[in-house]
Amino acid sequence: MTDVPGVTGVTGAVVVAGGEVLDARGRRRADVVIDGGLVRAVGPEAGRDAPSGALVLDASGCVVAPGLVDLHAHLRQPGHEEAETIESGARAAALGGYTAVVAMPNTDPPVDSAAVAREVLALGAAAAVEVAVAGAITVGRAGERLAPMGELAAIGVRLFTDDGAGVQDGALMRRALDYARDLGVTLAQHCEDARLAAGGAMHEGVWSSLLGLPGIPAAAEEAMVARDVALVRATGGRLHLLHLSTAGSVGLVRAAKAEGLALSAEVTPHHLVLTDAECAGYDPTFKVNPPLRSAADVAALRAGIEDGTLDAIATDHAPHPPEAKDLPFDEAPPGMIGLETALPVAMGAVGLERALACLSWRPAAIAGLAPRHGGPVAEGAAANLCVIDPAAVWTVDPQRLASRSRNTPFEGRTLTGQVRHTIVAGEPVVVDGRAAR
């Protein structure tokens, strides 16, 4: 039998019965039989031949898809366990249909050494979903000298980013792209010119002007996107652009891809549906970085998903405890949680099929987790699946979310689409919408 990494507790056989499989190969009616961490059979009648005693999960009216993969989750451990832990964040992820998440390295201490990366991976090994870890590009994320990317790559780190801040020094970023090439890893940039963004609390525009809040201009993001496109062209390196938020950024990436540069890009669910108008009540729940932008930016981001300019939808799940969000708007930390709402929000914005491509198989490839995650639902594949009821309607209650934090911008909103079951390496970790562990 194939070795299945990330397997923590493979249970007996499972049959996902009565659903419609939807993966990169298309859509078809099929039962899915799982045993020993692998998909053993897929077909309209496959359930009939399941081993006796198999656990049957009802998928009638549901879509059975490869599990979602989040490129961008702040799990806060080590250092800020009051906001989230790897265990709680992974549980939230499982409830959101994820089977793998990439933990961001801006922890305390940051993931700029193999020792910290190993700690995150060890905690992740016991979690409900597979936890990959991103490493920092620079030591201490200080933007001054390169972190030991080779040492980190040797223990399996595939994505490197100073997320929370962009690498401001263009020469250093160029060296990082050169150095990363030999290692076969991907750099991911938080595109923000720190000087242009300095002091900003929300999108600079109509609303910031009315509200008297200092703004973050679109140009703060676009200036770094443009610089990095030039650096990718110069080095032949590979770059992933995190949480793009402006129409100008989408245009720059579209042109760079037309040129054939090795770029990928993500957008968050919240940037696909919310605008800067949400800040009108000065509720820091709506403070996030990059900030919620204008309606024209939202439209451009959706168009970027539709024409493939943007590859992935990633949560930028950023938990903060309630007291941190009770501060004045300009003093509160930016960030919103998203693991448990990403799928329905993305479905609402771009439709189920595009949402799944952007939440599952495309990010899995970018993270180096394919085909174990995101791969087609086929015999012999690793059993990392989610079962979605696309018609289920529910109202977001922050108190009922599994995250340790409650800073969701969707509080009280009604969403359509809900995860019914999640199966990680053959183990049902969410059954009927409830976490099994």
Add this chain to the structure above:
Amino acid sequence: MRHLLSVSDLGREGIEEVLAVAEAFAEVGTRPIRKVPTLRGRAVATLFFEDSTRTRLSFETAAKRLSADVLSFAAASSSIKKGESIRDTVETLEAMGMDALVVRHASAGVPAQVSRWVTRCSVVNGGDGWHEHPTQALLDCFTVTQALGGIEGRRVLVVGDVRHSRVARSQVLAYSALGASVTLVAPRSLLPPSLEGWPVEVTHDLDGALAGADVVSLLRLQAERGSGAFVPSLREYSARFGLSAARAARLSPKAVITHPGPMIRGVEIASDVADLPQALVTRQVTNGVAVRMAVLFLLLGGHA
């Protein structure tokens, strides 16, 4: 109305009501005993998280003339220094029985946040970041009405650091609600990034704008908010946008000059101009008490 967070909470009728009530209270300030029992038994707290002398004293004087009990809270001498949150401070003050909280904070939106944390108190915005300073705009309108007989149809210039000015945002709302035409006069670097939807005209030519003006409202260059980086120097700013004696001489004889204070003589206003009879600065201060009495009365008086 329970709170006064923005001039837009009032609308034209609300502004006119405040001005009419202030007119009645202005008379109290001329009596031998400058006090009325209107708010006896009510308690007003001023919560100033940012230094201010004139606004805090003006609100406290207003509350005392209405016979309210006044509690003065300055962040420097408070639990905030020990790490207590604004929310806990506000909840504590409300638990002590305060009826109104006058809130000043360097961050925009704090009065709006406070209004969500209280269950019973009224909240008055005493100035929040670059957002609004509604009572300042109301007292400006009151003073200009007194001097010119009305606001409708008047041409108002708001000159200077509009970008960082809470006074300017409230003035634009108040003057335009009362039917004045408002022109912002500033270098592009000191205007808000977007003026979409603002009922204003914009120019960077002060000399060209002066001739037709009825009111020149000068704003302080907010040096402590980093305006230094927005213009090459105070000297150049003053040369282009300062109200010099020569410029003041080109104003219509009936035009008036206002300034929210504190003035920086020699920068936005020449010293001689500040002392002209057309400059209404001290009348603004006097009227500020009456206008704040009116605001407190309208928020608290109706449900004693």
